[in-house]
Amino acid sequence: MRADAKRNRDRIVEVARDVFREQGYDASLDLVAKRAGVGAGTLYRHFPTRDDLIDALMQSWVDRVTESTDKVLAFEGSDRDLLLRWFETYVELISLHKGGPAKITTAMGNPESPIRSKCQVLSGAADRVMDQLAARGALRPGVDSVQVCRLVGGVAAVADQSELDADAVRPLLEVVADGMLARA
Amino acid sequence: MRADAKRNRDRIVEVARDVFREQGYDASLDLVAKRAGVGAGTLYRHFPTRDDLIDALMQSWVDRVTESTDKVLAFEGSDRDLLLRWFETYVELISLHKGGPAKITTAMGNPESPIRSKCQVLSGAADRVMDQLAARGALRPGVDSVQVCRLVGGVAAVADQSELDADAVRPLLEVVADGMLARA
DNA sequence: TTGCTAAACGGAGAGTGTCTCCGTATCGTG
DNA sequence: CACGATACGGAGACACTCTCCGTTTAGCAA
Known part of the structure; x- marks a missing residue:
């Protein structure tokens, strides 16, 4: 060039x-x-x-995804707190720009999307977190990282559009988390 | 006129x-x-x-919301199945047009929206269902119909954008339902 | 340095959509 | 039937996307 x-x-x-x-x-x-x-x-x-x-312009974002994921995986605490921490991280990562959640969540389901490669980094990160939790038997059977991306992406999209603050988003993420975790 | x-x-x-x-x-x-x-x-x-x-053009839609809600409320079965049935009805009602889920879910959080009055019919319907379940003690404390609209609206928005079929949506709704229902 | 060519530039303009303005047409009442 | 209020419609201003092609420039070779 x-x-x-x-x-x-x-x-x-x-x-x-x-x-x-x-x-x-x-x-x-x-x-x-x-x-x-x-x-x-x-x-x-x-x-x-x-x-x-x-x-x-998402190049630098990719680095950030990996870094944040590492931090979440290193977290010492209950499975529920770890999952919630991951959800919050996920929302944060895709909400850096207005319209980001919808854009990214849509792209994740579309093999043709030009930003697909970047999305794969994110879904890979989700895999890492979910694998760790699954290995501990913390998750219900049938729950997978694709569902996480869709559910949490959906919450983030709504929050983005309606300009919800973190306090309004947290209970939504808690519902999703409780729906995924193995019953005590 | x-x-x-x-x-x-x-x-x-x-x-x-x-x-x-x-x-x-x-x-x-x-x-x-x-x-x-x-x-x-x-x-x-x-x-x-x-x-x-x-x-x-949503006038006729309003009638449909009421009618579908009545049908759900009359359902005889477990709380979980009733909740799921409501979720599916909700998704269906807001997904009649491409872009509907995002449009409606956003409008529900925006007091200025011209379609707000129609959205209130929908949130009223959600209230009816959630009230019935709450009266039976089926829900966790803190769960309310606003959360339902946001969570299920988010799922519907993702499904709409990614063109997911009902089989892919159902497990997502199950996660949300399980996250809301009182622990057995 | 100079000359040359592939590479890159840039902006005019075609295509499409939103929304307004105002001269014209129509309704319906007295 | 006449006349004012009401409504019509489409030209056109403005905004955005995307392309085409004449002009400019980088960088290499002599």
């Missing part, structure tokens, strides 16, 4: 991160191009679709 | 119902106007926002 191309590409990603944080994932791409000081054509050549752009 | 105005208004609602069913709630309103044989101005005079239009 030519030096000027790389410069422009990087600048677009950087600007897009700010714009999406401000306005959500449906912000105008022409605005991104304008703020980045490039033409619309340049933006669309680098990133044919909106999702391609989102995919690019 | 003048006779011609009423004629046009009714026709717009009728056409909008078809168009939204075909294309989802974000279909072009100009298309609705065109198919209804009226100008865009006429449509926007009757329905200043998209939500106002959606609100109008």
Whole structure:
């Protein structure tokens, strides 16, 4: 890639991160191009679709997912608290931008999505947590990480849309957790 | 209201119902106007926002909500099955159109929404079901119908976006139900 | 350094959707 | 039947997406 191309590409990603944080994932791409000081054509050549752009700016997010998951897995406490901690981490990770929960949760179910590779990192993280809990016999049979992603993703989507705060979200996550844990 | 105005208004609602069913709630309103044989101005005079239009075509939906709820409440069976039946009914009711779950669940949390009055019918229905279960001592303390709407609305939104079928949705609803029911 | 070519740029503009404005047409009452 | 209130409709302003293609530039080879 030519030096000027790389410069422009990087600048677009950087600007897009700010714009999406401000306005959500449906912000105008022409605005991104304008703020980045490039033409619309340049933006669309680098990133044919909106999702391609989102995919690019998620690189740093991937690192964050792994790091947060490690922290959760290292947690010493009851199974229920660990699961809840994971749920809260999950919600946080997908709620960094307005519209993120819906975007990511949808993408996880769609093999065609350009941001699928990033979603797989997240579902992999969910697998790690659920495997650990399953190994301890903490989960009901039939419960799997796909369900976790759907249920917690659904809660996060509602919370995002309705702008619920953490205090309103917690009881919802508790219900989901209690529905998944083996009966005492 | 003048006779011609009423004629046009009714026709717009009728056409909008078809168009939204075909294309989802974000279909072009100009298309609705065109198919209804009226100008865009006429449509926007009757329905200043998209939500106002959606609100109008939900009238018949309201009847359906009440009817379905009655059927659930009359159900003879275990508390768990009744709750699950209600969840499935709820999902069905808000999933009649593509994008419905997200639309309705968001509106339920927003006092400003033009379709709020219709959503209140739904939350009222949820209250009836939850009250009946609570009276039997079937629910954990702290569980309320707002949580039900959020949780089940979240599941429905994910199912809608990812086009999950009923078989994939059921286990999710079971988790939620088990998380809400009093421990055996 | 210079010349050349592939690579990249950028912005005008086509296509689509939202929503408004206002000249025109129609209703329905006195 | 006449006339004001009411409603109509579609042109057009504005916003966004995405493409096309003439112009510019990076970077290499001589």
